[in-house]
Amino acid sequence: MARWKINLIVLWIGQFLVMGGMTMIIPFLPFYLQELGLKDPRSVALWASWIFAANFVTAFLFQPIWGGLSDRFGRKVMLLRSGFGMAVVMTLMGFAHTAWHLLLLRMLNGVISGFQPAAVALISTNTPKEKIGFAMGTLQSGAVAGTILGPVIGGLLAVGFGGYRPIFYITGTLLFIASLVAFFLVKESFDAQEVKKQPKVSLVQGFKQLSKIPQLPALFAVTFLIQFALLSPMPLIPLFVQKLHGQTEYLALFAALVGSATGFSSIVASPLLGKFGDRIGSERILQFCLIGAAVTFIPQVFVHNIWQLMISRFFLGIFIGGLLPSVYSLIRKFTPNGMESRAYSFNSSTLSLGNMLGPVVGGLLSGLVTIRGIFLLSAILMITNSFWVRRSLVTADKMEVLEKPLD
Template identity: 50%
Template sequence: MESWKRNLYILMVCQFLVMGAMSMIIPFLPLYLKEMGVTDPEKTQMWAGLIFGINFLSAFLMAPVWGSLADKVGRKIMVLRSGFGMSIVILLTGMAVSPLQLLFLRLLNGTISGFIPASISLTATNTPKEKAGYALGMLQSGAVAGNIMGPFIGGLLAEVMPFRTIFFFTSVTIAIATFVVLFLVKEEVKPDRNQTRPGFFAEGSFILHQRPLLILFTVGFMLQFAMLAPMPQMSLFVSNLGAPGGYIAFFAGLVTALTGLANMLASPWLGRFGDRYGSEKVLFLSMLGAAVIFIPHSVVADVWQLLALRFFLGLCVGGLLPSLNALIRRHAPVGKESTAYGYSTSATFLGNMLGPITGGFLTGLIGIRGLFIVTAGMLLLGAWWLRLGLGGPVSSYKASKNEADASVSHKVS
C-alpha cells in the first residue's frame, strides 16, 4: 500500500477514536458539576457554559502557534504532542474536585489540543495534491463518526460507571490512538529544520497577507458560525414541533445524528469530486445547497420534515470543510502549510464560539425560524465572497497541472 494511503487509513481510525473519546464527556459535564456540589440550576448552567467555552477560547488562541511550530519541527510530532498532552489533562480532569479546577483543566486542554488539525496538516502535506480532497474527506468521515458515536457511548457508560471513571477511559482511548500514530504513521514530507525562518508574528503577517488564504479563513469562520448558530436551540425546536410519542430527547439527538451520518457518507465522495472538478466548485455549490436547504427549515410543520431536511443538509455539509482544507493546502506557501492550517483552525474555532452565542441572542429576538433564514443568508454571503474572492470555480488540479506543464514546454521551445 502507498505510504499516503496507509497514513490516511490509520489517521482516519485514530480521529474516530479521539473525537469519540472527547465527545463522550460532553453530555454529562453538568452532572459532573452536580457531583462536585454545584446544585443551584443557574450556577450549574453558568459553570457548564464557561467550562465548555473556555476550551474553544484557548484552542482559538493557540492554534496558529502550534501550526507555525509544526512547519519548523514536523507535523507528526504535533499530533503526538497533542494526543499525549490531552490524555494526561483528561486523566487529571477525572480527579478534579471543584468547578474552578475543572475550568482550569479545560483551559489547559484547549491550550495543548490540536490532534485533529495536526492530523489534517500531516495528511495534506504527505498526500499527492490530486488526491488531497479525497483524503481530507475520509478524515472528515472518521471525525464525524466519532462525534456521532461518542455522546451515545458516553451516555451508556454513565449509566454503568462513575463519571470519573469515564474520564480515565477517555484518557486511555486517546493515549492508545496516539501510540498507534507514533508507531505506524510515517511522515514522508518533513520540514527543513536548517531553513532560516522569520519570527512567529512576521510569519503570521505573511500568511494573513495572502489574499486567497484570508478569503478562505473568512469563509471557514462563516461556515462554522452559520452551522452552529441554531444547534443549541434544536432540542427546544423539536419540542415545539411535537416529538412523536413525547420522545423529545431521542428525536433531538436523532436530528443531530442524522446530519452527521449524511456528512460522513458524503465527505469522501465530494472530496473525490473536488479532486476531479475543483474543490472551489464543490465548496461553492455545497454552501449554496446548504443555504437553500436552511430556508425550508423555517416552515417545517413536524419532526419528520425536519429530519428529512437535516439529512439533506448533512449531504451538503460533507463538502464544506474537506474542500476548504484542500483549498488551503493548494494556496498555502510551500513550507508554511501547517501555519496556514493553524490560522484556519483559529477561524473555525472563533465561529464555534460566536455562532451559538449569537444564535441564542437572535432566537430571543426573531425566533429560531427567523434564525434559519439568517443562517441561509450568511451561507449565501459566504458563497458570494468565495466566488468573488477566488474568481469563481476554477479547473481541477489535474487541469491546472497540465496547463502549467504546457506553459513550461512553450517557454522551453
C-alpha cells in the same frame, strides 16, 4: 498498502477518538457538575457553558503557535504532543473535585490541542496531489463521526458504569492508545535539515506572509462563517424538537436523532465530494455545497413536525460534508511549501472562533427572531459565502490562468 493510505486510516481513528472525547461530556456535563457540589440550576447552566467554551477559547489562542512549531519540527511531533497531552488531561478530569478544577483542565486541554490541524497538515503534505480531496474528505468524516457519536457513547457509558468519572479514564486510555498507534504506524516525509536552512519566521511574520496570498484570508473567513452559520441554531434544536413534538418520554431520543441526522449524511458525503473535488476542482465543490446548504436551511424555517426537520437536516449534512474538506484542499493549494501547518493552524483558530461565537450569538438572537429566524440567517450567511467564494477563489483562479503568458 500505500503509505499515505496507512497514515489516513490511523489518523481517521485518531480524529474520531479526539473529537469523540471532546464531545463525550456534553450529555452529562451538568450532572457531573451537580456531583461536584453545584445545586442551583442557574449556577449549573452557567458553569456548564463556561466549561464547554473554555476549550475553544484557549485553542483559538494557541493553535497558530503550535502550527509554527509544526512547520519547524514536523507535523508528527505536534500530533503526538497533542494526542498524549490530551490523554493525560482527559484522565485528570476524572479526578476533578470542583467546577474550577474542570474549567482549568478544559482550558489546558485547549492549550495543548492541535491534533486536528497537525493531522490535516500531515495528510495534505504526504498524500499524492491527485488524491488530496479524497483524503481530506475521509479525514473530515472521522472528525464528524466522533462529534456525532461522542455524546451518544458518553451517555451509554454513563448508564453502563452508573457514574461519570470512569468515562474520563476510558477516554484518556483510548486517546493514549490512538497516539501510541500513530507513533508506530504514521510516517512523515519531513526534511529537518532543509527546514533549518530556512529563516525563522515569527507568528506575526508568518501571518503577514500568508495574508499576502489573497485566497488564504478569504478561506479563513469562509471557515469562520461556515462554523458560525452551522452552530448558531445548534443549542436551540432540542427546545425546537420539544416545541414541535411536545413533552414525551422519548424527547431526548428524538432530539438526538435530529442532531445526528446531519452528521450521518455528512460522513458518507465527505469522501465522495472530496473525490469529485479532485476531478473538477475544490473551488467548485465548495461553492456548490455552500449553495446547497443555503437551500436546505430554508425548509427548516417552515417545518411543522420533527420528521420534516430530520429530513431537512439529513440533506443539509450532504452539503456540509463538502465544505471543510474543500477548504482544507484549497489551503494546501495556495499555501507555500513549508508553511502548511501554520496555515491550517490559523484556519483552525477561525474555526474555534466560529464554534465559540455561533452558539452565543444564536442564543442571544433567538429571543428576537426564534430558531426559525436563526435558520434563515444561516441560509443567508451560506449564500453570501458562495458569492464570496466565487469572487475570491473561482474568478481569481480563472483570471490567473488567463494572465499566464502563452508559450
